[in-house]
Amino acid sequence: MMEKQIIKRPYDSAFTIKRIDAWACRAPITSGSVTTSFGIMRDRPAVFVRIEDDQGCFGWGEIFANWPAAGAEHRVNLLMDDIADLAIGQLWQAPEEMFWSLDAKTQVRAIQCGEQGPFAHAIAGLDIAAWDLVSRRAGLPLAKAINANAHQHVPIYASGIQIGTAQAEIEKARKAGFDAFKVKVGFGTDDANRLMELSKTIYATERLFADANQAWALAEAKAFLQSTHSVSLGWVEEPLRVDDTPQNWAELAALGVPLAGGENMAGKREFANALASGSYSFLQPDVAKWGGITGCHEVARDIVQAGRIYCPHFLGGGIGLVASAHLLAAVGGSGLLEVDFNPNILRTGFSQVPERINNGFWAIGSEPGIGITSLPDAVLTTASLVRFCFV
Template sequence: MACIARIEAWACRSPIAEPVATSFGIMRNRPAVFVRVEDDDGAFGWGEVFANWPAAGAEHRVNLLADDVAPLVLGQAADDPAALFQKLEDQLYIRALQCGEFGPFRQVVAGIDQALWDMRARREAVAVHVMLGASPVIRVPAYASGIHIDAADRVIPEARDTGFRAFKVKVGFSPDEAARVRALMDGLNSGEQLALDANQGWDTEKAKTFLDAVADLPLMWMEEPIRADMPASDWHRLAGRVPLAGGENIAGFADFSARLGEGVLSFVQPDIAKWGGFSGCLAVGRAALSAGATYCPHFLGAGIGLRASAELLATVGGPGLLEVDVNPNPLRDAFGTVRDSIEDGHWRLGPGPGLGVSQLPEAVAKCITHRREVLA
């Protein structure tokens, strides 16, 4: 039985000409954390750890992986990622509680889980979604994301030209946005769709006022109009106007099950790099479909996590769409540009094996700010 013998992690930062703004903060560069796990037979796999926030988070997560998590992973069997995922969730709980850093620990474990499933699929010489039991597919539906409402008049036509047929616009910046959303809807072509994302930017009353103003529009969804941790009663006050979406800021089977049980989310959006990896998010995606919701993976990172997210959507199935950030990101495009991957509203999956990544591209290597390696 092969055991995990080596873990490497890289923090990378790529400069960008135009910052990426949300209702709660601005990204002034594009960070990423990549993880490579190798067993004592020389097999390896890749994963990605969420590192967008806080601004200094990428380097911290590399150190957290090397100093706190890797000692619990090295020497463990490499053939059952789901079992190791649950073991790490249990073992790291008190550490995360002690320092109040549940997010970073969960994100590191998510990256390791992706890498272990990638390793298994590479051993079997198949794509990850096939190794996880899905029928082979060559593409999944996708939508253009990360579009600031102030830039939407320019970016939506650009995304349309790239090949997208669905778009998600960030709102929550100014009081006149309902009228601007209405104008964007009027500018869509036949068959195109529009979703909105407030990034938890409103209180319940502001969210209700906005949703009342756009309730007659055929929007795909309204994502995180209020904080993800607000009680069900607040979410229920917003229901019935526009389909509600959320999940990127929910973590753990219990919390996802509770939110699904409340029946307020029409679209459930766990992020494979923030919590769960394949092991956790696959279970949540299947539970969402069983509950009558649509699984739409959240992702706003670099190239390895995007590939993993696409493989996960191909595994879960259903009518969901892959989130593809259309803001400039060299750490994503080094693994394959968006324009080369999108066709007629669909994202083309790589041929594998696994996630189809053998090494970090040269363009990514030039952006490394920190690296750690830990051996058994």
């Protein structure tokens, strides 16, 4: 059953999917590694999905595949073998109808195999592709298809910066047009001292954030926040596990340092509970991980209306990044777009990505949809699994 009524729009939002294509891609990491407090990425995976309707119109989406290590190929097979038959060949009145229908119809399947996350990831990618299709067909940028008054530019920050090499990486990010930076922490007791030293190199016009990736228990998180209080961090992201008690999150928030999280939340209820708790200053749903454009648009509006800040999480390939930028532009508020600063051809292989960044902002552009019409050769050469479904 659908969660809500379809919003009437000044363009045709109905579509029937005739074909679904999906690519599992893996790019080698050419320098260093992408390290978080819970694990190391040995390569950069991404799953890209293309849908085509019965009129030959098409749309592109991206499915979360960072974890587990074997996740990319699994997501492609899951999409084709367990979800495609529910989406293809039906007349959908709008992307929202397809999203909420697939969400409802796959819940028992997901529970049966304990894979609620992967099912949500695959449905999110299809939803992004559906929004790209209908906005492209209407001749509108995705942001304008969502909100006619969408912004033309959104602020950005450089993400994924390792604490051990942060000073050099931040200097590179400055030269690339960034003025806000997020550093990975959660590796040991020296993180606070390293961040304190790093803060001395940050200009008065710049912002610094920290991301612990759920590394700490309450005592460790409190110690870090207290030790770095003078740094004036823009936020500390996921200092506790997302499933830690609301009481612990509230106790940490009481220290006065802004807290962020949301990439590991799924469903409107979880985000509503996070908003109601009052512990989060910034909430960060990920369009490729849960919700696609449909779900994340709804929770993003709730975030802004509640007086909190919507900052889309994203650390994948170019399609999901561009879609995240469009959604942020449509929703508005004072949030920033997360741009992974680690080398990744699955992101920078899309020419739109480096071209959009200038002086701390991302330009949305005027191309229909998300502005991506095909996978570039640099991305296609990384594909380890390609599948399609046709009716």
